[in-house]
Amino acid sequence: MSAHHTSGHDAAGHEIGLATDHEPxxxxxxxxxxxxxxxxxxxxxxxxxxxxxxxxxxxxxxxxxxxxxxxxxxxxxxxxxMSPKSEDGWTLTSLVFTLILVVITLAGSLWVMYHLDSNMMPRHESRQQL
Known part of the structure; x- marks a missing residue:
C-alpha cells in the first residue's frame, strides 16, 4: 500500500511532498x-x-x-x-530484534555474574560449619 502524495512548497519555495494517507x-x-x-x-x-x-x-x-x-x-x-501489517512489518521486526537483544544481554549478564560468584568469591570454612 503506497501513500498518496501531494506536493506543497516550503518557506523557501522548494517543492515538498506531503503524505495525505495515514494508517487508521x-x-x-x-x-x-x-x-x-x-x-x-x-x-x-x-x-x-x-x-x-x-x-x-x-x-x-x-x-x-x-x-x-x-x-x-x-x-x-x-x-x-503493532501488527505484522503496520509499517510493512518493520515495527514488529524492530520489536522482535530488540527483545532478542534484551534477552541475550540479561541472560549473558546473569551467566557472567553467576560464574564470577562461584569461581571468584572465597568460600569460608567457618560459614559452612554454622
Missing part, C-alpha cells in the same frame, strides 16, 4: 477491549498479593511476571497498534 487508528471498540483486558490483567495479580492467596511466593512471582508479559502484548496490540 484503533476503533473505540478496540480501545475498550484493550482497557478491559488491562484492568483484568492488573486486578488478578493485585488479588493474588492482597488477597493472600494460598500459593508459594515463587508461584505468585512467576504468575505476576506472566500477567505482566501478557499485559505488555495487550498494550502493544490494542494501544500501539
Amino acid at each position: 487508528h484503533g476503533t473505540l471498540k478496540e480501545y475498550l477491549i484493550g482497557f478491559a483486558l488491562s484492568v483484568v490483567l492488573t486486578a488478578i495479580p493485585f488479588w493474588l498479593v492482597m488477597g493472600e492467596a494460598e500459593l508459594s511466593k515463587q508461584v505468585i512471582a512467576f504468575t505476576i511476571m506472566g500477567f505482566a508479559a501478557v499485559q505488555m502484548v495487550v498494550h502493544m496490540v490494542f494501544f500501539l497498534h
Whole structure:
C-alpha cells in the first residue's frame, strides 16, 4: 500500500511532498477491549498479593511476571497498534530484534555474574560449619 502524495512548497519555495494517507487508528471498540483486558490483567495479580492467596511466593512471582508479559502484548496490540501489517512489518521486526537483544544481554549478564560468584568469591570454612 503506497501513500498518496501531494506536493506543497516550503518557506523557501522548494517543492515538498506531503503524505495525505495515514494508517487508521484503533476503533473505540478496540480501545475498550484493550482497557478491559488491562484492568483484568492488573486486578488478578493485585488479588493474588492482597488477597493472600494460598500459593508459594515463587508461584505468585512467576504468575505476576506472566500477567505482566501478557499485559505488555495487550498494550502493544490494542494501544500501539503493532501488527505484522503496520509499517510493512518493520515495527514488529524492530520489536522482535530488540527483545532478542534484551534477552541475550540479561541472560549473558546473569551467566557472567553467576560464574564470577562461584569461581571468584572465597568460600569460608567457618560459614559452612554454622
